[in-house]
Amino acid sequence: MKITIREMNVFGMLGALMYASKMVMEVAPNIHLLGVFTIAFTVVYGKKALYPIYTFIFITGIFNGFASWWIPYLYLWAILWGVTMLLPKKMPKKVRPIVYMIVNACHGFLYGVFYAPAQAILFGLSFDGMIAWIISGLPFDMIHGVSNFFCGILIVPIVSVLMRIEQNSGSEL
Numbered sequence: 001m002k003i004t005i006r007e008m009n010v011f012g013m014l015g016a017l018m019y020a021s022k023m024v025m026e027v028a029p030n031i032h033l034l035g036v037f038t039i040a041f042t043v044v045y046g047k048k049a050l051y052p053i054y055t056f057i058f059i060t061g062i063f064n065g066f067a068s069w070w071i072p073y074l075y076l077w078a079i080l081w082g083v084t085m086l087l088p089k090k091m092p093k094k095v096r097p098i099v100y101m102i103v104n105a106c107h108g109f110l111y112g113v114f115y116a117p118a119q120a121i122l123f124g125l126s127f128d129g130m131i132a133w134i135i136s137g138l139p140f141d142m143i144h145g146v147s148n149f150f151c152g153i154l155i156v157p158i159v160s161v162l163m164r165i166e167q168n169s170g171s172e173l
Contacts, residue, residue: 001047006169011048014041015055019063022056030144035104036151038077040158042084043100044166053077072118079114080107101152109145112137 003011014037021033034056041049057073064070083103091099107114112134120130 001050003048003051007048007051011045011051012055014052015059018052018056019059022060028147030108030140031147031151033151033154034077035080035107035148036154036158038080039084039100039104039152040155040162042081043155043159044162046085049081050078053081068119068122071122072115075118076111076114080104083107097153097156100155101149104152104155105145105149107145108148109141111144112141 018034018037021037025032037056038049038053041052045052057070057077060073061070080103083106084100087099087103115137116130116134119125119133120127125133
């Protein structure tokens with residue numbers, strides 16, 4: 001997965017954009033555009049989308065601390081990236097927005113479930129303790145999933161803009 005200097009710059013900026021968007025939206029807990037950007041970058045850049053995603057993750061660690069809450073970030077966004085990679089590349093135009101919105105919503109609804117194994121290992125929770133942790137977070141996961149669904153309406157427009165930029169850049173990705 002060799003990248004060009006131009007791609008390094010673009011991916012660095014996209015990772016920083018993810019972080020900035022999260023900071024701007026911190027006033028609204030569990031409402032953010034991280035899933036939107038993860039899906040959009042994956043649709044446009046495929047495997048190379050991992051560069052801006054992990055740039056975001058490391059920027060988050062640098063500015064917010066490499067604490068136990070950060071460790072699940074190492075795989076949480078990769079799950080969404082992987083699911084997006086499995087989606088058919090040639091979906092009908094009318095179907096794309098709803099599929100992306102549903103995938104984004106599912107990631108939000110399941111966020112606590114995905115996060116829980118790391119918490120259980122890090123804090124020595126039993127299986128019952130991990131389930132209790134998941135249940136206690138369900139209200140936040142509901143907010144997360146619903147907001148991800150509605151924020152997902154931005155995925156196709158972001159993909160369109162990025163595709164146009166990439167086509168006009170004359171570079172190969």
